[in-house]
Amino acid sequence: MSGAAFLKLKKLTGSGIIGKAARHNRRVIQAELGASGPIDVTRSHLNITLMGPSTADEVAKLAKAKMMAAGITKDRKNGVMGVELVFSLPTDHTHDVTTYFTASAQWAGAQFGGMDNIVSVDIHRDEAQDHAHVLLVPLFEGRLRGSDAVGNKRKLSELQTNFYNAVAAGFGFSKPRARLSGNNKAQITRQVLDRLRQDPVAKSAAWAVIRDSVERDPQPYALALGITITVTPNKPAKTMRQIFTGNGKGPRKEKPIGFQTGKPYRVSGGADLQTLGHCRESISKQQSKAPEAPAPQSTMGGTVNTKQHEAEQPGRQAAELGQIVRIRECDFPAGSYDPDTGDFYPQIPARKSAKAEADHWVREALHGAHG
Secondary structure: OOOOOOOEEEEEEEHHHHHHHHHHHHHOOOHHHOOOOOOOOOHHHHHEEEEOOHHHHHHHHHHHHHHOOOOOOOOOOOEEEEEEEEEOOOOOOOHHHHHHHHHHHHHHHHHOHHHHHHEEEEEEEEOOOOEEEEEOOOEEEOOOOOHHHOHHHHHHHHHHHHHHHHOOHOOOOOOOOOOOOOHHHHHHHHHHHHHHOHHHHHHHOOOOHHHHHHHOOOHHHHHOOOOOOOOOOOOOOHHHHHHHHHOOOOOOOOOOOOOOEEEOOOOOOOOOOEOOOOEEEEOOOOOOOOOOEEEEEEEOOOOOOHHHHHHHHHHHHHHHHHHOOOOHHHHHHHEEOOOOOEEEOOOOOOOOOOHHHHHHHHHHHHHHHHH
């Protein structure tokens, strides 16, 4: 069965506290029976008394008699005079309430000094959930030890686990879960709030407080409303070995060092460019070879340095065609090395402007005239 059975424990302190608890359990407090309360008086006849005297006053007298028999004749101001355990069933349960709550009461007696310490067991069916109140006097070897019996959070967690193993599991209930987190918490919170917005509690002045409580821990509300809690297992954390040997967030298949696709850094070329060590080679379709530029002619009897012109032509042609020429490292001058990338780049001479060409022609013409 989905959902865990509830178990809550309360320490009862102060003079006459057991009598007050018994009056609530026996439905004799008129202020609780109004139309604005949680009790549906039209269903109160379905309530069942499993153990204890017939009236609330007699329950209080029985508890007093048990303490006096143990030699406790005076109520301590801050002492734990009693313990109340509340066992609840989910709203969609199909169990016989008498059978289930009888087993729950027997477990409570075994945990808190014996069945003789129990003064009353009352089953309520006139509220939203079927539940049972077990009132007992926490006597252990003639001494009141309620604080020790209930204990701290760790002790309460151990009692919850013990109750599940001894009682709830036998009735098909699931084990109480730890507090929800992450996506699981967000999903259950959304379902609980959607359900509560259709409930009169959403119109209450305390709705903002209830909503904040649901957002902190939606699990008790989900169980009370009969919402099935399904938890998606969290992805297991990676070990240190997996972290250090993993590929990270990069591509699953790494390319060998020195090989990359796409446009190389600071090198112009086509999209099909490939790096081979420190050399560049175009692997795009072969482009038609451009005609060689004619050697410049002097129109004023001067001459042009044809050797320099020939040396500039390959670089100029490569720049004009947008190609990258394969050149050995030894052919690069030292000044073309880029320390950031570790590559050599051919330095393509920039084309001279018309003014520079004219100045060059004048210098050559004057040099020839004086020669």
